[in-house]
Amino acid sequence: MTNQVNQAEINQAVWAACDTFRGTVDPSIYKDFVLTMLFLKFLSDVWREHYELYEAEYGDAPELIAEMMKNERFVLPEGASFYDLYRQRHTPGNGERIDKALHAIEEANITKLRDVFQDISFNSTKLGEEKQKNDILAHLLEDFADERLDLRLAHIGNQDVIGNAYEYLISRFASEAGKTAGEFYTPAEVSELIAELVDPQEGDEICDPTCGSASLLMKCGRQIREKGSKKYALYGQEAIGSTWALAKMNLFLHGEDNHRVEWGDTIRNPKLLDGDDRLKHFDVVVANPPFSLAKWGHATAQDDRFGRFRRGVPPKTKGDYAFILHMIETMKPGIGRMGVVVPHGVLFRGAAEGKIRRKLVEEHKLDAVIGLPEKLFFGTGIPAAILIFKQDKEDGSVLFIDASREFIKGTNQNRLDTEKHIKKIVETYRAREPETDKYSYLAQFGEMAENDFNLNIPRYVDTFEEEEEIDLMAVRAEREALKKELADLDAQMQGYLQELGYLETAQ
Template sequence: MTGPRMTDRYARASAAARDTLPIPLTLPELEQYLARAADLLRGSIDQADFKAYIFPLMFFKRISDVYTEEYQRALAESDGDHEYASFAENHRFGIPIGSLWEDVRARTENIGQALVTAFRAIEKVNPDVLYGIFGSAAWTNKDKLPDAKLRDLIEHFSTRTLSNAAVPPDVFGQAYEYLIKRFADQSNKKAGEYYTPRSVVRLLVDILDPQEGETVYDPACGTGGMLIEVIEHVKRQGGRPQTLLGKIYGQEKVLATSGLAKMNLLLHGVDDFDIAHDDTLRAPAFFTGPRLTQFDCVIANPPFSLKNWGEVAWSTDQWGRNRLGGVPPKGYADWAWVQHMITSAAPGTGRVAVVLPQGALFRQGAEGRIREFILKTDLVEAVIGLAPNLFYGTGLAACVLILRRRKADDRQGKVLFVNGGTLFKRGRNQNSLEPEHLDTLLRTVQTFADAPGLAAVATLDDIKNNTFNLNIPLYVAPVDDGEHRTLEQALTDLEVAHAASRETRAALEVELAKWGLSPSVVTA
């Protein structure tokens, strides 16, 4: 039996669909449309917080338009049976009565509260996938977002239909990535908490080379960029990305950011994944009995040199992560992430790619002991130095550590060092890796051979003779070709040296603090 509420609900959505026909949107058109929505927030919301408002609205509009599209299709199939058209099996997501986009659009006051009510109702009926996806932005704060401002935003989004017919998932996914980068560019420093430049992401994924049927895990997944790139990598290799469905896992400490990761995957057309919200180091979400779940590929760009990360509990860690060399220091969680990722890598197939600050390669004390242990167990395959100022929020030169649970026979007892510090394009505010730089780095790792000025293969005895210090210049000497350096080369060398000095000073300050001394004694 079809009740009046069900019929009215469809009639409103159907009328809206007729008013805004699903004209296909090109990627540039969609990017422009989304960018315009963000522009409407200027003056009301801090730029760093744009994503907390624009993404939920965009996702709400998308799933509402898709629901209406699905409803119309089911209605046509059933000769106008509204009850049949409302069946859950006809819809990707359930949307309760009164919670469609057009229901909120019809409101003229207290629009923020109407949005919150709709968001929570949708999350409640889709708990397995959409829990917490809309975040907890201050929609009801009328000082920031008066009804007039929200009406403008909603009317802007209402000008186009975002159904699957108008915007296929791959196009929508690309536009979502564009908007994430746009917000990252605008907020810069804060962006480092949730966004890794896509060129760096591609490098890590291409090195790990995930295959059909393999499991992939990012313990610091941010907005899910690494996991999306895994899917794109499988596509580029001619594989079927659907074979990864149900085999993609991530964990993110910030609830709103974990919601963005879920949106990212869903808008790319991926339905079956598991993104957990919690502190990975303190409360890892994926485990089987007394052991952490183990994956084929473990990949991450965790927060650099995280402080107060839970080192006290690490000494009695129930998952045994501290067995890999001990407990990292309170002021630097970098090797705790490495320990967690190794423990989460499957025996035999498990491989790890992790971004670290270069200071983690040479700092001594507890970190030096962990480094020595992991090197002696022959897990480290490659150390790749990157150029300075590639990442949001820091000018430091980072590095990539590649580890394997079982290295190829011809690589056992050896580590490849790559000096990629000069491979970048200088930008006004931030440097970038270009395709030719990525090709050079990837080819160098795959070749695993000496290359003057670029790469060197060291034995574990070589590294032992350097007290297990992984600082790249100890192994890769610059080429002396007798030519004078260009200004560009000199600036690059200066940036690298400056970044290294900051790392060294930060490490010294931590050591001084242990003795109750002020950093001023360094310059006294």
């Protein structure tokens, strides 16, 4: 019986593999190499384990075993295994061999892994000249040969461990990447919160038009699995090629085969279309789009063939409402619901954004505005908000929640507690009470109209705390006592200075 390894040991081992690159290669570059090697190791170990199981059952019948292996979830071509590469690690040409292995795997699994490795080259000069590159990659192969990274099911116990390790790496890379981290990662607790708010159900089609590494999509899928069903479909689109590849590998490692994730710019070139070449509609739409993107596609928005900007064209230098309007148009009529992360400026900025905001409120689509704490997101310290939209709202009320003051403080990054903070937000949202003291307020359409459709949360949720009444006579008495104490100290200092001869004694 193989001794099982726990999640913490696997996480520690994969993070230690990064030491091979530190001081030589920037984390924004080496993250793709480490994550891809984890993916290759997983494929190789699963393939090896299944082959050994068939071998134990059918004995010396290689042709029969080969036929059985054709029914596996994926195909690992001969010579493309991690172990083939590991055996040759001390021979020149590691980068070229790894690239050839990845391309062979892609070709053999074209429907699931098409183009996934095209932006990742282990033979890149980013790893240095040939001798240095070969040495680095030899060390990387040795790192993943660590016995803790034996990723056979008998050793890890549950396939979720691999997906969790991948997510762990992505989150660690995000914490090191600074401003660029938002391109590929939404903090896990924020993803969890959004997923609970939109409440995915069995049979739902779920979309994230700016999906990053797909963590938010998978949180929605997990909500359904926890209800006892695997009947759902995940859709996404991602503009950055290397991040799109992360999403595809992430979904694969988590066993999410029922997905369609496209590579391309969602605003300029939406690719999730139906049979009539129109925007596909979804039961659930979620996203954490880039905040206030400057170059989002303003020049062609006026002539958008999908009519996404009929409520108004967002400002040239702020693309927040471009993503919101796209998502609105992709909700299924009558049943669609949507959750999107936005900077607070979306709630109150005027001009074109003010007009768009007014129309969305007038159409009774906005359901809730939830203010989050500062420093939750990688790369920015500003607080953000979550907007919830629904297609089936009957009235124009909007629930405002101010959750900005409740969080666990971290050195560089704050976070939400699942049981305490997330649970409170979700329960408040579902209860939809007229008001909870200093936390939420259910605003009616008329109130928002009176505020000229400014949705800044403090206009609706009163968080004012009365200051303790000051006893002026007590303050005066304290001040007099301090004055006397200061005079006594001054006289004492004068005496010391005279004794030391710094001051002449009065004649």
